[in-house]
Amino acid sequence: MRQSGDxxxxxxxxTLADAELVGRCRAGDAEAWNELVERFSRYVYAVTVRGFxxxxxxxxxxxxxxFARVYTHLHTLRDDDALRPxxxxxxRRLCIDSLARSGREQPGEPExxxxxxxxxxxxxxxxxxxxxxxxxxxxxEILDRFxxxxxxxxxxxxxxxxxxxxxxxxxxxxxxxLREELEGRTEPPTASSE
Amino acid sequence: xxxxxxxxxxxTAFLDAIAARERAPGGGSAAALTVACAxxxxxxxxxxxxxxxxxxxxxxxxxxxxxDRASALMHWxxxxxxxxxxxxxxxxxxxxxxxxxxGPRRDFALEQKLERAAAIPLEIAxxxxxxxxxxxxxxxxxxxxxxxxxxxxxxxxxxxARAAAHLVEVNLGMRIGDERLARARASQTAAAEAAETMHAxxx
Amino acid sequence: xxxxxEEERLGALLRVLRPAPQGWVEAAKELPGARSALDDxxxxxxxxxxxxxxxLTDLEVALEQAGIEPDRRTVSWLxxxxxxxxxxA
Numbered sequence: 001m002r003q004s005g006d007x008x009x010x011x012x013x014x015t016l017a018d019a020e021l022v023g024r025c026r027a028g029d030a031e032a033w034n035e036l037v038e039r040f041s042r043y044v045y046a047v048t049v050r051g052f053x054x055x056x057x058x059x060x061x062x063x064x065x066x067f068a069r070v071y072t073h074l075h076t077l078r079d080d081d082a083l084r085p086x087x088x089x090x091x092r093r094l095c096i097d098s099l100a101r102s103g104r105e106q107p108g109e110p111e112x113x114x115x116x117x118x119x120x121x122x123x124x125x126x127x128x129x130x131x132x133x134x135x136x137x138x139x140x141e142i143l144d145r146f147x148x149x150x151x152x153x154x155x156x157x158x159x160x161x162x163x164x165x166x167x168x169x170x171x172x173x174x175x176x177x178l179r180e181e182l183e184g185r186t187e188p189p190t191a192s193s194e
Numbered sequence: 195x196x197x198x199x200x201x202x203x204x205x206t207a208f209l210d211a212i213a214a215r216e217r218a219p220g221g222g223s224a225a226a227l228t229v230a231c232a233x234x235x236x237x238x239x240x241x242x243x244x245x246x247x248x249x250x251x252x253x254x255x256x257x258x259x260x261x262d263r264a265s266a267l268m269h270w271x272x273x274x275x276x277x278x279x280x281x282x283x284x285x286x287x288x289x290x291x292x293x294x295x296x297g298p299r300r301d302f303a304l305e306q307k308l309e310r311a312a313a314i315p316l317e318i319a320x321x322x323x324x325x326x327x328x329x330x331x332x333x334x335x336x337x338x339x340x341x342x343x344x345x346x347x348x349x350x351x352x353x354x355a356r357a358a359a360h361l362v363e364v365n366l367g368m369r370i371g372d373e374r375l376a377r378a379r380a381s382q383t384a385a386a387e388a389a390e391t392m393h394a395x396x397x
Numbered sequence: 398x399x400x401x402x403e404e405e406r407l408g409a410l411l412r413v414l415r416p417a418p419q420g421w422v423e424a425a426k427e428l429p430g431a432r433s434a435l436d437d438x439x440x441x442x443x444x445x446x447x448x449x450x451x452x453l454t455d456l457e458v459a460l461e462q463a464g465i466e467p468d469r470r471t472v473s474w475l476x477x478x479x480x481x482x483x484x485x486a
Binding site for chain 2: 152154165169171172176
């Protein structure tokens with residue numbers, strides 16, 4: 001278990017807007033950089049393996065290259081609020097380059113186009129994940145463990161110290177809260193435009 | 195084993211493949227498919243129970259996730275099992291050059307393949323336990339008109355969990371006291387208890 | 398869209414964003430430190446011709462001596478920075 005000070009720091013960083021996080025990274029805040037990686041690692045990973053279906057080795061190369069370029073060129077970002085679309089665009093471009101290098105694809109051909117289409121679903125998933133941050137932490141935790149991390153009811157029960165027979169109903173209710181949160185937002189979840 | 199993934203085969207072709215003399219698809223793939231069918235039934239009952247049970251939509255979502263996970267393992271189990279068999283054959287009859295060159299590294303690679311071949315049926319067993327659990331809740335709270343389907347789902351899930359736990363236990367020579375063996379047995383027991391509870395309630 | 402389908406769609410979308418392999422995440426977090434060491438290496442190679450020649454003779458060894466993991470990506474990046482055509486994909 002983390003010490004309370006670390007937990008508080010991580011908790012504070014996770015509540016920062018993207019623009020604030022960018023500012024701290026530019027100032028050399030190492031913990032802010034860690035938070036940036038954590039915040040976008042799932043997104044970049046999903047674009048590489050689910051969006052463009054890169055082989056594992058190629059996906060890892062693109063993943064590391066994305067964050068290397070983000071780190072190197074963060075100072076060139078003109079609109080700090082546009083961090084996510086910038087990272088998304090960079091990731092898609094590097095995926096297409098990777099397909100071309102591996103001989104699987106030439107840019108503009110069907111596989112690259114299908115990759116772009118699949119990334120629309122990933123953008124929608126990011127909107128859902130954003131909405132999830134408005135839920136109680138217990139709900140965020142249980143939804144993530146079951147749906148995204150493939151944990152069994154037994155594991156969730158044991159690690160969260162909850163009665164095993166209540167896990168499924170808790171998940172169902174948290175999912176209902178997530179739906180209500182999304183319904184309550186002014187705009188429905190949409191794919192971000194390029 | 196051909197390159198076409200089992201999920202892409204017609205049901206007839208998959209059933210023919212199960213019955214063929216090749217080792218894969220074998221018991222693990224059949225167990226995974228059984229659990230996937232059970233999860234599908236749970237989703238059906240939950241979807242049909244929306245008017246009587248407020249948790250029904252969320253339960254349906256969970257059942258579909260369990261179905262998705264189980265069906266994905268149909269193919270992986272066969273692949274992992276074939277790799278483990280190949281490795282076991284090579285270990286049983288190595289060439290002199292192979293022994294000279296690879297020795298301990300070969301043992302490590304074999305161990306890794308056996309580990310993977312055990313990990314997949316373990317996951318199938320755990321998904322089976324969760325599916326049986328969900329089936330029991332669906333039978334208790336869902337529309338009574340679909341209770342029989344919930345019972346069938348629980349029975350299938352328990353059968354799939356038991357089959358997968360057997361694969362973990364016997365086929366790969368799991369060590370006494372191995373934590374994964376305990377997990378497999380716990381999944382088998384939990385699934386069986388959920389199914390039995392459902393059937394006892396309607397006798 | 399009916400209520401039930403919404404929960405199902407949400408469940409499916411939650412499965413889209415799975416955790417990246419922990420090793421990948423840790424390596425990305427270490428970038429600032431690794432990049433700083435690399436920048437120091439390049440700066441020295443650019444100001445010291447003898448050192449530059451030694452680095453170009455064996456990039457992997459030079460990286461190891463600088464305390465940097467000589468993985469394929471890093472070697473390729475260093476080659477590019479020092480102006481040597483990369484042999485790596």
